[in-house]
Amino acid sequence: MEETELRTRLESLASHAAPPPRTIDDPTATVVELHRAGRRRQMAFGAVVAAVVAVLVPIPVTRGLLSSEPDPASPATPSGAVYTTPTRGSLADEPDFLQAMLRRPRTTESSDVDVPVPPLDTRRVVFAGERGGATWVLVAGADPSALPLDERCGRHRSRRARLRGDRVVSPVRSTRCPRR
Amino acid sequence: MRAEETRSVTDFVSAEQRPLLGLAVLLTGDRGLAEGLVQTALMKSYRHWTRITRSKTPSAYPRRVMVTTNNSGHRRLSSTEQVMETVPDRPDPTGPPDEHDEQLLQALRSLPPRMRTASVLRFYEDLSEQRTAEPMGCSASTVDAHTARGLARLPASLTDSEPRQPAREERW
Numbered sequence: 012m013e014e015t016e017l018r019t020r021l022e023s024l025a026s027h028a029a030p031p032p033r034t035i036d037d038p039t040a041t042v043v044e045l046h047r048a049g050r051r052r053q054m055a056f057g058a059v060v061a062a063v064v065a066v067l068v069p070i071p072v073t074r075g076l077l078s079s080e081p082d083p084a085s086p087a088t089p090s091g092a093v094y095t096t097p098t099r100g101s102l103a104d105e106p107d108f109l110q111a112m113l114r115r116p117r118t119t120e121s122s123d124v125d126v127p128v129p130p131l132d133t134r135r136v137v138f139a140g141e142r143g144g145a146t147w148v149l150v151a152g153a154d155p156s157a158l159p160l161d162e163r164c165g166r167h168r169s170r171r172a173r174l175r176g177d178r179v180v181s182p183v184r185s186t187r188c189p190r191r
Numbered sequence: 192m193r194a195e196e197t198r199s200v201t202d203f204v205s206a207e208q209r210p211l212l213g214l215a216v217l218l219t220g221d222r223g224l225a226e227g228l229v230q231t232a233l234m235k236s237y238r239h240w241t242r243i244t245r246s247k248t249p250s251a252y253p254r255r256v257m258v259t260t261n262n263s264g265h266r267r268l269s270s271t272e273q274v275m276e277t278v279p280d281r282p283d284p285t286g287p288p289d290e291h292d293e294q295l296l297q298a299l300r301s302l303p304p305r306m307r308t309a310s311v312l313r314f315y316e317d318l319s320e321q322r323t324a325e326p327m328g329c330s331a332s333t334v335d336a337h338t339a340r341g342l343a344r345l346p347a348s349l350t351d352s353e354p355r356q357p358a359r360e361e362r363w
Contacts, residue, residue, distance in 0.1 A: 014314065014342065021315040024292045025213030028222065038208055039201040042233045049234070101238070 054142070100140025100147075109136045112148045127154045200240060204233055207250055210362070214254060217311040218261045220300035232256040250362045258312070258326040262304055298345050305329075306344075309337035318363055 102108055113134045117127075129152025138149035211232060215225035232253035236243055243249045299307055305327065312323040313334070320331040320338075327334065 017310070017342065017345065018314045020291070020295050021217055021311065024295050025210075025217055025315060027289060027292055028213045028216040028225065038233070039197070039204045041230065042200070042204060042237050043197075045230060045234045046237050105242070 094135055094151075096137075098136045098139060100138045102139040102141070102146070102148075103136075105139075109139060112136055112139065112150060115150075127152075127156060129153050129155060196240065199244065200237060203236075203249065207253060208233075210250075211253055211257065214311070214316065215257055215261075216296075217299060217315055218257060218308060220296050220307065228257050228261055229253075231260055248363065254316075254363060255326045258308055259328075262308060262327065294346075302341055302344060306337045306341045309334045310341035310345075313338045316363065322363060 097103065098109060113131065113136060133153035135151050136148060137151050138147065140147060208229065211229045212225055215228040215232075216222055219225045219228055235256045236253045239252070243252045246252065299311075302310065308327060309323055312318045312326075313320070320334045323334045324331045
């Protein structure tokens with residue numbers, strides 16, 4: 012088949028594939044409804060995962076509490092996953108927004124609570140997305156008041172080691188932002 | 192989403208639905224699959240609407256989504272169904288498909304998906320080999336090979352049925 016002939020035939024075929032006449036909002040409403048249905052499915056899946064975790068996590072914890080034999084000494088596994096996994100959530104691909112959230116000062120609604128202020132270079136956005144009609148951002152960072160393990164041993168620690176997470180991570184704090 | 196954004200989405204969908212469906216029919220070789228592909232592309236566009244409106248060519252995003260989605264093996268292997276409140280099927284106002292169109296659809300369906308995609312993007316969307324290669328995730332030489340083989344495999348017996356339409360505006 013000739014190239015020009017194929018171009019003509021493809022144009023003709025595509026022009027005959029006109030959508031059926033509908034009201035102007037109809038396709039948009041369908042798209043919006045599909046988008047919301049997808050969000051609902053994601054939230055339902057998240058709820059199921061949370062329920063499974065809520066059931067499974069207490070089992071080893073309870074076992075540990077009930078056990079009279081102390082475990083042999085073993086180093087605690089550092090929980091540095093927040094530093095190595097990519098940011099999750101629907102806004103994870105908006106670097107400007109994530110940078111702004113990293114620089115956002117940490118505040119608390121109660122003046123009695125002492126909020127640790129992690130150094131900027133240790134902060135990491137774990138989650139940024141829209142849930143329940145609001146924008147939620149979860150930022151984790153190193154607690155400046157906690158001593159790194161290697162400093163206790165008097166050894167030099169590299170930045171890479173810090174980022175691996177063998178420094179105590181501050182309580183993860185979520186921020187509810189004004190709707191964008 | 193604010194009312195003005197919803198209006199701009201509505202304008203975008205109204206303007207793009209028809210050309211997107213035309214491209215989707217050529218990419219899939221099937222009207223039903225094409226409508227699902229367009230819905231998926233528009234839904235993903237809606238999800239990233241803020242970013243799309245900032246780009247120079249907003250219409251490129253749903254087209255790119257259609258190419259990548261249609262080429263994904265997962266979508267081809269799975270039959271996805273959407274639960275709808277209203278029945279979306281309506282009588283086709285264009286009537287039964289033209290005999291020439293049906294011939295070409297069959298010929299397109301006989302091509303492997305990536306060969307079909309390369310041929311459609313090169314000869315229908317008028318993209319260069321380099322720009323065709325971007326959404327397909329391959330090299331320009333691969334696109335060249337796909338299109339050459341696609342042309343060779345399409346039956347020579349297909350005859351022209353209508354004069355060519357005017358050149359399309361820049362969409363990619």
